[in-house]
Amino acid sequence: MKKLDCHTHLSPPYFTTQEADQIIHEANQSGIKIILVTEEFEDFDKVIELAEINPHVVIPYVGIHPVQRNKSLSFQEYLQKEHLIIHLLTAKISKGIGEIGLDFSPHIIRDNQLQKQEQLHIFRRQVEIALEFNVFINVHSRQAGHHAINEIEKVGNSKVIMHAFDGKLKYVSGCLERNPDWFFSIPASVQRDEKMRQLAMYLPDNNILLESDAPALGPIKGVKATPLDIIDTLVFVAKLRNVDAQDLQNILTKNNSRVLGLDH
Numbered sequence: 001m002k003k004l005d006c007h008t009h010l011s012p013p014y015f016t017t018q019e020a021d022q023i024i025h026e027a028n029q030s031g032i033k034i035i036l037v038t039e040e041f042e043d044f045d046k047v048i049e050l051a052e053i054n055p056h057v058v059i060p061y062v063g064i065h066p067v068q069r070n071k072s073l074s075f076q077e078y079l080q081k082e083h084l085i086i087h088l089l090t091a092k093i094s095k096g097i098g099e100i101g102l103d104f105s106p107h108i109i110r111d112n113q114l115q116k117q118e119q120l121h122i123f124r125r126q127v128e129i130a131l132e133f134n135v136f137i138n139v140h141s142r143q144a145g146h147h148a149i150n151e152i153e154k155v156g157n158s159k160v161i162m163h164a165f166d167g168k169l170k171y172v173s174g175c176l177e178r179n180p181d182w183f184f185s186i187p188a189s190v191q192r193d194e195k196m197r198q199l200a201m202y203l204p205d206n207n208i209l210l211e212s213d214a215p216a217l218g219p220i221k222g223v224k225a226t227p228l229d230i231i232d233t234l235v236f237v238a239k240l241r242n243v244d245a246q247d248l249q250n251i252l253t254k255n256n257s258r259v260l261g262l263d264h
């Protein structure tokens with residue numbers, strides 16, 4: 001196992017089934033494995049199906065995102081279906097929990113403290129379940145970076161991927177001092193995003209991963225990202241860190257193995 005896109009969405013409405021199949025085929029040809037994450041309960045079937053068809057490429061994580069496409073989920077609504085997450089972990093079908101997290105962007109929260117509380121409850125529960133099952137969490141934390149870190153630390157997880165972390169670098173450094181095993185993944189948008197560039201330069205070797213966050217965080221704004229974008233991202237990040245691309249690949253290979261466990 002060499003390359004890993006550790007945070008990807010390939011479900012509708014982002015990609016058609018045909019597009020998803022093609023992307024997975026191309027990723028396979030390029031030796032890229034993909035962690036596919038969900039946002040809502042309705043995504044679970046598609047992600048599991050893609051993983052069943054492509055067991056050597058797709059690693060499925062299921063989880064409930066803080067912002068739902070169609071509606072905001074209440075904690076009560078979450079609890080009614082939580083058993084689906086538990087079932088998929090018990091059956092070892094889902095390999096981790098994601099995409100979960102907190103999103104305190106002003107347009108999401110709009111002074112609605114209840115919305116914040118619901119997000120926190122839903123997030124905490126999933127962080128606890130991950131600890132219980134000893135699996136990784138794949139964490140979204142927009143304008144809530146240090147809140148997300150605090151919540152996870154309260155529960156005590158060590159298997160953590162902070163995806164496209166947009167918080168301050170001082171939170172990253174403090175976090176890694178306390179949690180030397182956590183990962184922060186750099187999205188393909190590092191090629192156009194100063195904040196991500198700073199993070200990519202800062203991260204210690206032990207804590208860096210790459211992701212496309214397909215279709216969202218590609219190198220060109222407005223063009224859908226795919227897992228293939230991590231190939232250029234690797235070269236770009238190696239230059240930023242002033243290392244050989246092969247050396248960075250070796251570091252990533254080691255980190256990717258830690259994320260995927262011994263059975264991959």
Ligand SMILES: [Zn+2]
Nearest residue numbers: 007009099213
């Ligand atoms: Zn995402």
